[in-house]
Amino acid sequence: MTNEKSEYILITENLTKRFGGLIAVNNVSIKVKRNSLTMLMGPNGAGKSTFVNTCTGVLKPDGGKVIFDGVDITGWPPHKVYRAGFVRTFQIPAPFQKLTVLENVLASMSHSGESPIRAPIRPLWIKEEEEKVERAFEILKNVGLEDHWDVEAFRLGGGQLKMLEVSRALATGAKLIALDEPIGGVDPAYAGNILTYVSNLRKKWDVTFLLIEHRIDIALPFADYVYVMDRGKLIAEGLPDEVANNPKVIEIYIG
Ligand SMILES: Nc1ncnc2c1ncn2[C@@H]1O[C@H](COP(=O)(O)OP(=O)(O)OP(=O)(O)O)[C@@H](O)[C@H]1O
Numbered sequence: 001m002t003n004e005k006s007e008y009i010l011i012t013e014n015l016t017k018r019f020g021g022l023i024a025v026n027n028v029s030i031k032v033k034r035n036s037l038t039m040l041m042g043p044n045g046a047g048k049s050t051f052v053n054t055c056t057g058v059l060k061p062d063g064g065k066v067i068f069d070g071v072d073i074t075g076w077p078p079h080k081v082y083r084a085g086f087v088r089t090f091q092i093p094a095p096f097q098k099l100t101v102l103e104n105v106l107a108s109m110s111h112s113g114e115s116p117i118r119a120p121i122r123p124l125w126i127k128e129e130e131e132k133v134e135r136a137f138e139i140l141k142n143v144g145l146e147d148h149w150d151v152e153a154f155r156l157g158g159g160q161l162k163m164l165e166v167s168r169a170l171a172t173g174a175k176l177i178a179l180d181e182p183i184g185g186v187d188p189a190y191a192g193n194i195l196t197y198v199s200n201l202r203k204k205w206d207v208t209f210l211l212i213e214h215r216i217d218i219a220l221p222f223a224d225y226v227y228v229m230d231r232g233k234l235i236a237e238g239l240p241d242e243v244a245n246n247p248k249v250i251e252i253y254i255g
């Protein structure tokens with residue numbers, strides 16, 4: 001018997017979001033497997049961003065449920081969803097431009113705080129600081145930024161900045177990271193790198209990715225499972241091959 005709570009990090013049941021007369025998200029039910037790279041695709045205006053915003057508390061749902069890591073988080077405010085470990089990258093404050101890549105990652109890690117009792121006892125915090133730096137380097141290695149650890153954030157390219165966002169999400173201890181069009185506006189040569197890093201991370205790290213994308217060509221091969229939305233509704237789901245050959249999907253993308 002499978003336990004749905006442990007197998008799926010995110011489950012939505014008939015999630016609905018209206019803007020006046022427009023039903024931007026119409027009864028959408030999805031299941032995201034732990035440690036998967038699950039893709040949500042669909043043409044412009046399909047409702048992908050609205051769906052993720054409704055899951056992460058940026059928008060209040062008009063109906064349905066959001067279950068994250070076995071907990072009903074429907075209608076939770078964004079900071080609470082974020083603290084629970086469901087992170088939408090734009091929720092993380094923009095990188096500190098003048099700080100280095102490493103400093104930015106360290107700033108995203110939670111710490112036990114300055115205490116007047118602990119402060120004079122160096123061995124207590126020096127160990128903790130060392131462990132943090134080690135962990136930060138481990139993260140940077142996994143996103144191809146280790147050689148850029150001492151570069152200020154403002155000097156990074158667009159694709160590297162995306163990977164810094166992912167690094168900072170990992171540093172917060174996120175269990176589920178939603179990436180809204182991470183390869184949008186990124187040099188096509190680097191777009192494949194981003195997807196490769198993300199794909200490898202979900203195998204090595206205890207993290208799951210929900211990737212929103214409308215570019216079917218580049219992103220689809222990296223997905224474990226794909227959902228397709230059109231005009232607010234889920235119109236297809238399955239493995240990348242199945243979805244790519246689905247007549248409804250072909251119709252909205254080519255027809
Ligand atoms: N705050 C809002 N108020 C009113 N309508 C909105 C709002 N946000 C989105 N919409 C509408 O909801 C629909 C879904 O938009 P959404 O941004 O979720 O689509 P999307 O799939 O993310 O598209 P894209 O690929 O262009 O990012 C669109 O018709 C959009 O105009």
Ligand SMILES: [Mg+2]
Nearest residue numbers: 048049050180
């Ligand atoms: Mg969008």
